[in-house]
Amino acid sequence: MSNIRKAFENGKAFIPFITCGDPDLETTAKVVRAAVANGADLIELGIPFSDPTAEGPVIQGANLRALSGGVTTDKIFDLVKGLRKDITVPMVFMTYANVVFSYGAERFIKTCSEIGIDGIILPDLPFEEKEEFLPLCNKLNVDLISLIAPTSENRISMIAKEAKGFIYVVSSLGVTGTRSEIKTDLKSIVDVIRTNTDVPCAIGFGISTPEQAQKMAELSDGAIVGSAIIKIIEKYGKDAPEHVGAYVKSMKDAI
Amino acid sequence: MTNPNSRFGIHGGQYIPETLMNAVIELEEAYNHYKADPAFNKELDTLFNEYAGRPSRLYYAEKMTKDLGGAKIYLKREDLNHTGAHKINNVLGQALLAKKMGKTRLIAETGAGQHGVATATAAALMGMECVVFMGEEDTRRQALNVYRMRLLGAEVIPVKTGTATLKDAVSEAMREWTSRIDDTHYCLGSVMGPHPFPTIVRDFQAVISKEIKEQIMEKEGRLPDAVIACVGGGSNAIGTFYNFIEDKDVRLIGCEAAGRGIDTFETAATINTGKVGIFHGMKSYFCQDEYGQIAPVYSISAGLDYPGIGPEHAYLHDIGRAEYVAITDEEAVCAFEYLAKTEGIIPAIESAHAVAYATKLAPTMEKDKIIVITISGRGDKDCAAIARYRGEDLHE
Numbered sequence: 001m002s003n004i005r006k007a008f009e010n011g012k013a014f015i016p017f018i019t020c021g022d023p024d025l026e027t028t029a030k031v032v033r034a035a036v037a038n039g040a041d042l043i044e045l046g047i048p049f050s051d052p053t054a055e056g057p058v059i060q061g062a063n064l065r066a067l068s069g070g071v072t073t074d075k076i077f078d079l080v081k082g083l084r085k086d087i088t089v090p091m092v093f094m095t096y097a098n099v100v101f102s103y104g105a106e107r108f109i110k111t112c113s114e115i116g117i118d119g120i121i122l123p124d125l126p127f128e129e130k131e132e133f134l135p136l137c138n139k140l141n142v143d144l145i146s147l148i149a150p151t152s153e154n155r156i157s158m159i160a161k162e163a164k165g166f167i168y169v170v171s172s173l174g175v176t177g178t179r180s181e182i183k184t185d186l187k188s189i190v191d192v193i194r195t196n197t198d199v200p201c202a203i204g205f206g207i208s209t210p211e212q213a214q215k216m217a218e219l220s221d222g223a224i225v226g227s228a229i230i231k232i233i234e235k236y237g238k239d240a241p242e243h244v245g246a247y248v249k250s251m252k253d254a255i
Numbered sequence: 256m257t258n259p260n261s262r263f264g265i266h267g268g269q270y271i272p273e274t275l276m277n278a279v280i281e282l283e284e285a286y287n288h289y290k291a292d293p294a295f296n297k298e299l300d301t302l303f304n305e306y307a308g309r310p311s312r313l314y315y316a317e318k319m320t321k322d323l324g325g326a327k328i329y330l331k332r333e334d335l336n337h338t339g340a341h342k343i344n345n346v347l348g349q350a351l352l353a354k355k356m357g358k359t360r361l362i363a364e365t366g367a368g369q370h371g372v373a374t375a376t377a378a379a380l381m382g383m384e385c386v387v388f389m390g391e392e393d394t395r396r397q398a399l400n401v402y403r404m405r406l407l408g409a410e411v412i413p414v415k416t417g418t419a420t421l422k423d424a425v426s427e428a429m430r431e432w433t434s435r436i437d438d439t440h441y442c443l444g445s446v447m448g449p450h451p452f453p454t455i456v457r458d459f460q461a462v463i464s465k466e467i468k469e470q471i472m473e474k475e476g477r478l479p480d481a482v483i484a485c486v487g488g489g490s491n492a493i494g495t496f497y498n499f500i501e502d503k504d505v506r507l508i509g510c511e512a513a514g515r516g517i518d519t520f521e522t523a524a525t526i527n528t529g530k531v532g533i534f535h536g537m538k539s540y541f542c543q544d545e546y547g548q549i550a551p552v553y554s555i556s557a558g559l560d561y562p563g564i565g566p567e568h569a570y571l572h573d574i575g576r577a578e579y580v581a582i583t584d585e586e587a588v589c590a591f592e593y594l595a596k597t598e599g600i601i602p603a604i605e606s607a608h609a610v611a612y613a614t615k616l617a618p619t620m621e622k623d624k625i626i627v628i629t630i631s632g633r634g635d636k637d638c639a640a641i642a643r644y645r646g647e648d649l650h651e
Binding site: 152170 | 256257258268269270271272273274276277278416422423426430433434435436530532533534535536541543545546547548549
């Protein structure tokens with residue numbers, strides 16, 4: 001059974017997203033530890049990409065800062081090795097297909113498996129193209145996470161039936177970034193998911209406040225928060241860990 | 256499973272967010288329906304002929320031929336189309352398709368501005384709303400085209416992210432499409448992006464080689480020995496190649512932008528310097544570093560300043576059917592000036608890359624051989640930039 005399921009055993013899951021290397025890898029490590037200490041159930045680690053087409057301006061900025069700081073895939077693998085000495089909560093990578101492909105898919109996924117990465121989220125790898133990496137992920141026991149969007153409609157059951165680890169439900173149209181309001185009828189999407197799989201599902205995109213997180217977690221099995229955390233890191237830089245910790249606590253308490 | 260129609264060998268595919276999947280599936284279905292619809296094709300033909308001014312001329316460049324002293328040179332004059340480039344072929348097709356699909360708004364990316372101008376033109380003609388994303392750097396290089404788009408009623412959004420050039424304009428247009436799909440068609444300007452775009456754009460541009468074939472048969476009674484076109488994403492090149500792919504004796508030559516040289520980092524020659532990757536919805540060749548970060552490419556030509564190439568070109572390269580050569584800024588600028596002085600034709604700086612290679616190739620060929628160069632666009636838009644390149648400050 002997937003290690004990711006553990007993230008959903010402690011009530012509703014709170015899943016923070018952190019771009020590795022923003023502003024530097026030492027800070028990333030401290031931010032991850034602060035998030036875990038304050039109740040994060042699963043950590044989504046972003047491997048920066050030069051042209052993140054699914055991201056809004058906030059996470060684009062984080063990608064840019066991390067890459068200008070000289071972060072590479074190999075350095076991020078080292079970061080995870082260090083974190084795995086004491087962090088036991090599930091961790092997944094969020095990156096783009098080319099980062100995996102160019103590293104050599106087998107070499108990338110094998111390394112993930114060896115260092116304790118439980119899953120990979122690739123926003124530019126839809127259901128139709130998952131064969132690109134799925135056989136290797138299955139062989140090496142790394143979950144390739146599926147995404148379901150407000151426009152998925154007739155595709156939801158097909159995607160849900162084959163989902164592994166957890167399902168990432170995209171709350172809104174467009175790119176990542178905080179939103180004042182989430183209008184999608186997420187309940188009916190989750191209902192279709194539920195009839196097709198018992199793999200947990202968490203909602204992300206646009207969530208920033210404890211109230212939103214509470215609402216989203218109520219509809220599903222957890223809430224994913226990226227841009228709101230990146231904004232804290234952007235604001236406080238090296239001093240971000242304690243602020244992210246406090247934020248994570250407020251979010252986890254709310255759900 | 257990957258859509259088998261989406262692939263050119265290993266290249267192509269649909270590497271896009273789930274949010275867009277139903278949109279591209281709907282587009283493919285609509286396209287398959289309308290491409291077989293005689294009424295749609297008749298309407299498009301009328302637009303091509305009456306509005307865009309097709310067929311474009313195949314002009315025998317006699318002075319250039321004599322000056323180079325080798326193969327006979329013909330120019331396929333896509334620069335004479337309405338809006339001044341081949342881009343209008345694809346745009347009229349996609350705008351008509353979008354209209355049939357009930358879309359009321361077109362969005363587009365643009366590099367040199369020619370595709371943006373063509374999209375703004377079609378939107379004006381068909382009464383649709385239009386938003387064009389253009390790298391901020393390119394809005395400076397191609398200020399005249401920005402004005403033209405606004406004059407045609409389009410909104411031009413300067414893109415400040417990344418290198419602020421064509422690739423960033425594509426990324427931003429894709430982001431915009433994920434946020435507004437219902438009423439919006441993304442009118443992609445080249446044979447790139449996720450399926451079905453590379454196929455749709457190719458089919459609409461294939462009119463170029465269809466006409467070349469008919470025209471050269473009429474003038475020479477035989478097929479050319481080589482056809483040459485410039486390649487960024489590769490739409491005028493695939494249009495020039497497509498109806499010759501099965502004619503194995505016709506050399507297909509694509510001219511990439513080498514920028515300051517393929518041994519420098521300031522280049523956009525994808526086949527010559529890139530490797531296989533996945534980006535902007537497709538698997539193909541991309542300029543990138545060892546970790547798959549997309550390279551900040553460079554060319555004097557805003558229209559060729561793109562780190563990737565369409566998947567069908569990648570395939571034609573893999574199987575050895577087409578050749579892809581690299582032309583530097585300096586060679587392209589010399590060809591720009593050469594064609595102006597020799598034939599009285601000012602080509603787009605993009606097209607000048609194809610002219611540059613022809614000036615090298617023609618003298619090595621016998622006088623009974625035939626070369627066709629596609630002049631994909633006109634060069635008025637480039638005059639200020641070329642003047643600057645030559646150290647002259649020109650106020651438009």
